[in-house]
Amino acid sequence: MTILHDEAIVLHRLDYSETSQVLVLFTPTHGKVRAIGKGIKRGTKSRIAVGIDLLERGTAVFSTRGERSETLATLTEWKPRSAFLGLRERLPRLYAAQYAAQLTAQLTADWDPHPALFEALGDCLLCLAEADEVLGVVVAYQQVLLREIGLQPRFDCCSGCGRSTELTHFSSLEGGLLCRHCEPAHVEKRELTPDALALLRESPCFTPSSPLEPPRAGSPGEAAPAPATPAPGPTLPSAAVRGAFDVLNYHIAHILGREPQLADLLVPPAQRRRLH
Ligand SMILES: [Zn+2]
Incomplete structure (x- = not known):
């Protein structure tokens, strides 16, 4: 058995029995690791154990039969951070x-460090935890x-x-x-606005908030109105951010x-064409 220490973010968790959890952990040094936390939900007289939460970040110690082993590693220690x-x-x-966690789990291989x-x-x-407008942060992560x-x-x-x-x-x-000259010859394609393209080139x-929101008002060249007092609560992503998200999600x-499962919850289908 090899004992490994690493930072980790919980990408996915599954209750395995009354007291255990199977976790998909993303670590900097060992990549994605699937581990079982035996007895992790077992409380003591003085402590109620709730297990490890999705999207939690911590320091993990786990034992494995060797890196790249196909069997589950065993989580032996977890210090929440x-x-x-x-x-x-x-x-x-x-x-x-x-959405970010699911894509990371689906698009990286086990034991492949990134x-x-x-x-x-x-x-x-960290940004999402205090963001008013989340889609700009998601676009940065997609990139x-x-x-x-x-x-x-x-x-x-x-x-x-090459044009x-x-x-x-x-x-x-x-x-x-x-x-627009080459596009007609292709069946598989997605329309892209100049605003979205400009954002994707950045x-x-x-x-915490996208630099391109709130949505621009007025005609091009017209000075943008001075921002009023920020409205309370979440702000809407600009059309450029929605367009950039749409293309990267596509x-x-x-x-x-x-289709990634949570895409429709991030941008309602009415605001985004589905993948055909
Ligand atoms: Zn062309």
């Missing part, structure tokens, strides 16, 4: 965090995730002819953009072979 409590205060934050992606997921959850797994699309020029203007569509199979950045759906 952050539960990102702000995620539980608003449903959109929780949906966004679960330390930069682990850091990005930690930053993403980092695709880059880290080597499937980042190109957003600089048409993948058909850098009149870019109107995205193709997942081509891994990039199509201009470096992903985790900030690409991810192609990679996975199915």
Whole structure:
């Protein structure tokens, strides 16, 4: 048996018996690890044990028959570091965090370390826990995730002819953009607005609120009105953020072979065309 120590974020959890849990942990050094926490929900006289929560971050010790073993590792110790409590205060934050966790679980392989992606997921959850508008944070995480797994699309020029203007569509199979001259020859494509494209060309950045919201008012060139007192409660993502999310989610759906489960909860279908 090998004993391993690592930081971890809980991507998925499943109650296994009255007292045990099976956890999918994402760690910086060992990648995604599936582990069983035996007796983890067993309380004592002085302590009520509730197990380990989804999206919790902590320090884990687990034993395994060797890295890359296909059997479950055994979690022997868990020290919680952050539960990102702000995620539980608003449903959109929780949906966004679960979307990020599910994609991470589905798009990374067991025992395949991605330390930069682990850091990005930690930053993403931290931002989401206090975000008014969550979709901009999700878009930044989609970008980092695709880059880290080597499937980042190109957003600089048409993948058909190399043209850098009149870019109107995205193709997942081509891994990039199509201009309006090349687009008719492709069946698999998604329309893309210039605003969304501009956002996708920016470096992903985790900030609690998207830099492009609130939605721009007035005609192009007109000075934006001075922001009024911020409205209480969640703000809506701008059309550019929704468009960027739509294209990246479309690409991810192609990679996975199915629509990510929580996409519709993040952006209602009425505001986003479904993948056909
Ligand atoms: Zn072209």
